[in-house]
Amino acid sequence: MTVSVKPFDYQAVRAQFPILSREVHGKPLVYLDSAASAQKPRAVIEAMVRTMEHSYANVHRGLHTLANETTDAYEHARASVARFINAPSVDSIVFTKGATEAINLVASSFGLSLQAGDEIVLTELEHHANLVPWHFLRERKGVVLRFVPALDDGSLDMEAFHRLLGPRTKLVATTHVSNVTGTVAPVKEIAQAAHAVGALVLFDGAQGIVHAQVDVQDLGCDFYAFSGHKLYGPTAIGVLYGRPEALAALPPYQGGGEMIGTVALDAITYADPPHRFEAGTPPIIEAIGLGAAIDWLSTLDRSAILAHEHALYERTVSQLDGADWLKIIGEAPGKAAILAFTMDGAHAHDVAQVLDRYGVAVRAGTHCAEPLMRRFGCGSSARASFALYNTPEDADALVQALFKARSFFA
Numbered sequence: 398m399t400v401s402v403k404p405f406d407y408q409a410v411r412a413q414f415p416i417l418s419r420e421v422h423g424k425p426l427v428y429l430d431s432a433a434s435a436q437k438p439r440a441v442i443e444a445m446v447r448t449m450e451h452s453y454a455n456v457h458r459g460l461h462t463l464a465n466e467t468t469d470a471y472e473h474a475r476a477s478v479a480r481f482i483n484a485p486s487v488d489s490i491v492f493t494k495g496a497t498e499a500i501n502l503v504a505s506s507f508g509l510s511l512q513a514g515d516e517i518v519l520t521e522l523e524h525h526a527n528l529v530p531w532h533f534l535r536e537r538k539g540v541v542l543r544f545v546p547a548l549d550d551g552s553l554d555m556e557a558f559h560r561l562l563g564p565r566t567k568l569v570a571t572t573h574v575s576n577v578t579g580t581v582a583p584v585k586e587i588a589q590a591a592h593a594v595g596a597l598v599l600f601d602g603a604q605g606i607v608h609a610q611v612d613v614q615d616l617g618c619d620f621y622a623f624s625g626h627k628l629y630g631p632t633a634i635g636v637l638y639g640r641p642e643a644l645a646a647l648p649p650y651q652g653g654g655e656m657i658g659t660v661a662l663d664a665i666t667y668a669d670p671p672h673r674f675e676a677g678t679p680p681i682i683e684a685i686g687l688g689a690a691i692d693w694l695s696t697l698d699r700s701a702i703l704a705h706e707h708a709l710y711e712r713t714v715s716q717l718d719g720a721d722w723l724k725i726i727g728e729a730p731g732k733a734a735i736l737a738f739t740m741d742g743a744h745a746h747d748v749a750q751v752l753d754r755y756g757v758a759v760r761a762g763t764h765c766a767e768p769l770m771r772r773f774g775c776g777s778s779a780r781a782s783f784a785l786y787n788t789p790e791d792a793d794a795l796v797q798a799l800f801k802a803r804s805f806f807a
């Protein structure tokens with residue numbers, strides 16, 4: 398990942414997140430669980446409330462003022478997403494419930510064209526969202542799943558990746574950034590190699606959209622999936638980007654209102670993308686909230702944000718240097734600011750609970766990545782993830798709480 402060293406006014410940005418001024422157990426909140434779900438700036442909260450208070454109606458269906466205003470706001474959000482990831486067309490942005498639904502959409506629709514023996518290449522780093530939908534195809538259609546191994550530092554074994562590709566490979570679906578190891582996958586290399594054997598490429602961008610600057614045309618992917626709630630937007634909204642030709646070739650995913658051309662009792666035609674994939678009333682307020690998050694983020698210097706997050710990660714890790722009771726999972730070069738670890742003699746859940754007593758919020762468990770946990774020989778781990786609103790004091794509070802937890806469990 399290329400990051401600049403421009404200063405980033407994290408205090409000014411942090412002040413825009415109302416929740417960050419609260420306390421937990423009498424201590425200032427140190428929120429280090431943003432890889433699970435990020436907090437929301439006032440711009441997002443206010444955009445959602447404003448819509449509900451001022452111009453709420455269902456979209457695309459009305460001829461009255463409120464319906465038109467809400468439709469404009471909803472479609473403005475789509476345009477913001479398209480600009481943010483440099484999509485070639487606004488119509489290549491499908492709103493979904495989240496990254497999970499976006500991947501399920503591709504698995505369900507594209508999966509219809511697959512036959513027994515066709516192959517899908519995944520990696521050992523995947524979140525269950527990018528594993529289980531493909532297991533459905535293995536169970537239901539006899540599709541063969543092949544896995545790129547993870548190396549000890551969390552990076553992908555790219556020699557193995559190239560060996561796995563072949564004439565039966567129909568799809569390569571990998572994470573862009575791992576939610577556990579923070580590994581940034583060599584996505585351009587993956588896309589080029591997959592296309593060379595005629596396969597389509599999907600990137601799970603749930604973390605990538607936050608921890609990298611995404612240009613889907615430059616990446617060369619056919620599909621890119623992400624969620625709003627990790628990108629400082631609301632829950633229940635996500636995006637499937639589809640390259641226009643790839644999206645146009647997909648049959649519908651769900652049936653219902655708004656996704657059709659015409660319906661008769663004995664025949665049906667479908668709308669063009671993106672509406673073909675947005676059956677029923679969409680998550681209107683949530684899409685507008687995501688648009689607000691992206692408009693807000695777009696006013697900030699993304700490379701300065703990434704440098705800031707990276708500096709916090711480095712500050713934490715350097716203070717833990719020599720702490721041989723703590724094992725970091727994933728130290729690939731250029732990794733994102735996600736710190737998963739195990740502590741000798743303590744279960745990850747217990748570590749997280751002790752940290753919580755000091756106001757430090759981290760995640761613990763399998764992080765919905767059981768194969769990855771197995772690969773690194775642990776049933777679970779704790780994970781601290783840094784976001785644009787975290788401070789050097791947050792990093793120091795984490796380190797202090799970890800030393801206290803260590804003395805508790807030792």
Ligand SMILES: Cc1ncc(COP(=O)(O)O)c(C=O)c1O
Pocket residue numbers: 432433494495496497498524526527572574575576601603604624
């Ligand atoms: C890498 C990765 N993929 C997919 C997901 C699923 O995202 P969601 O639950 O928002 O659909 C997550 C969530 O943690 C993730 O980190």
